[in-house]
Amino acid sequence: MGCVSKYGLLTINFFVLAFGLCVIGVSAAILHQNTIYGVLLSNLFYSVPLIILLSGIFLTCLGVLGCLGAIKEHPVLLKLYAAVITVILIVTMTAGITMLVFTANTSSFLVRGMTNVFNEYGEEDKEYITHDLDIFQQTVSDGRLSDLEKN
Template sequence: MGCITKLGLFVLNFAIFAAGVAVVTLASIIINKDNSYGELLVESGVFTLPIIILIAGLVIVIIGFLGCCGAMKESSCMLKTYAAIVTVLLLGEITLAILLLIYPQKAENLIKKEMLGAFKKYGADDPSLDKTIDSIQHDLECCGVNNYTDWKEEIPWGSGQNVSKGCCKEMEEDCGMNIFDKSPSQIENTIYTQGCYEALKEDLKSETIALGVVLFLMAIVQVMAVSCACGLSRKSSHYA
């Protein structure tokens, strides 16, 4: 029977449980990377994917735990149900991965669009959002979503002449006033010019890579677990 044993399935499910814990941990780190990002990320919808991954991680933890119990009980019905649930989850993960691989630019454009929507609310009677946007720009050394010209071309605040004070290398009141009247060299010396989307992506790069590796390894373990569960289920039915 090879791996088709209670011990084999138990070990695989323990691996799934551990991977689920890792996914939950990494998703939580991304969500809580910096509390000052929270207001912007919620407003822009950037939180959505990490939250979905976090929920999926919690589901995986529960499935892994139940799978360990099911393996020890060696119930044919329970094992078949477990295999079906893991298969559905695995198909969902594969579908999401394929969509992200096929349409990376669309996903990037959607996130940028939502971030820009949050930036457009700057100065609209929401001091906490204004403070968050300024903090993110200054901490990540960025300005705007695509680049600093967003403040001229896309964002109503500033009337096409100003950038928010968070863009300034020396953050002071009115430091970003009439910035577009300056020469390119003066602009470079006064404000950050990189867009915040790229800066935020770079800031989260290590956590994102680690999350991708964990999800890939977990998918392999899930395939093995489904195979073992089906084999053990047939074995249990044969001896029933």
């Protein structure tokens, strides 16, 4: 392995490692913070920060694997790293194509979820939904989205 490719791979994987740690921090903060958006979204969307957290952990491990492979110049680690990158490329392309194909279904799913939330507005056993929607509507109508952080 040449000097340029070794240090180039090390630099790239250092940034992958740093990005993975940032993703872990942000998704952990989102999971920890209890916001009013939890009422507005269905339970399926609670899995998104969890999936992002797992992706951050995976990216961190991938960055460590790439850094170790570059530093030690270990062929097995470098081949494993290349295989993982290939799998990520295939999965990413598959996810992109799937999103293009099912765009209409995603939109209708979001509309159904929000319709269900608004249908529960004003019900006595769902006072938390009424309260959170009132705060959300007041904040959005005033144009002060920064106020959402205060509530």
